[in-house]
Amino acid sequence: MEARDFSTTENIELELLLQAVFMQYGYDFRDYSRAHVKRRVKHRVAQEGMKSISELQNYVLHDRSTFERLVRSLSINVTEMFRNPDFYKSVREKVIPILKTYPYLKIWHAGCATGEEVYSFAIMLKEEGLLKRTQIYATDFNPDVIQQAQKGIFPIRNIKEYTTNYQKAGGKESFSDYYHANDEWVIFEKSLKKNIVFAEHNLVTDGVFAEVNMIICRNVLIYFNRNLQNEVLKLLHKSLIAGGFLALGTKESLMFSSEEKKYKAIDARQKIFKKKHD
């Protein structure tokens, strides 16, 4: 465990709140990056019109809806379709050809938020002729975002950017073929989610989810401290078949993890790794 600074009252209050949340509800934020959690919690305190983290703790313990709002504050759902197009391009060029050699595929999006990347992957798999033989799992610890992801409905204001991303990512069709639009929203074609299972799963407190050919877990580990990163990376390793692929976020790395030697980098810049055989 890393040393923690209990020097200020606020840090003590935060530690107690996280302990209380874990004991009462089983959500474990104790090994999240503390500076990040502190910011989010203080934001919640302000939003609730409260004076201190202790006051928030009182409500969180006795009122489930306050707890739920706190969990939403601690869940980061910033995402977009074909985010970092170069990453998708690299998957198309370096990973898809190998995935094509399997008769049946399982892909896991761990920490999928509102699902933009899940639909992006489904579109890519469809264009590569793989979607029909792929089972996709999309999970997140936040039940709200899972519900949203399941709908496949996104605000139309982002579509221009997504279309550019799609094209840069090596998209082969016209992006608008994949959705229907009205003034405010686009809804993605139902066939895309035929093989997607959306489920609640917490990387911190739940176990191995399935044995899969590829895991996409981008910009999730950055919110954990090193200790927890290691634990989650072990879980991801167990969930991959030998020769399976792990994709992390642009600024995430296996470098300081005990898991590093168990992978071969397929694209070090785009953070795509291949699990070695034992």
Add this chain to the structure above:
Amino acid sequence: MTEKRKIKAVVVGASAGGLFALKKLLPALPATFSCPILVVQHMSPHSDNYMTRMLNDLSQLTIKEADEKEAILPGTVYIAPPDYHLLVEADFTLSLSMEEKVNYSRPSIDVLFETAADVYGSHLMGIVLTGASADGAGGLLAVKKKGGYTIVQHPDDAESPIMPKAAIERTNPHKILTLDKIIALLLQV
């Protein structure tokens, strides 16, 4: 600086015109400069690390893009990566976050300054440079509230005076200085 204090880290926030200011400021510091410097320069989410590489080539200090969970080392300059917030942890390591933009910015100066103020307290120096944004004003106030030393680039000296003006109004900083004077002051740290 007239007060007696030991500065252990410097945070710098810059927006429009910031590249020019940083190009002047960072290469002016000697290899012996012992404080770590943490920098948020607003930039496009799609930019590459060209700026960091260029600044590093020009400077005697090591200038690098911040990596998550890396230890903050003396004499090193850490630049927030495009599209990530940069945060300071209590164990003097760095964290990155992709949470919502703050003041329409990611990275946001406020996020860096507030978390650094929390950790370094009175041993932090916060500097707000040129920019056309209100980001940094709240962060600089947090630095001051925690006892840190606050400096704003003089609006007349800044390529874009909006951000310095916002910071001055909100914080009433210890010093309002031209870039040259800021450099001179840093050399005494």
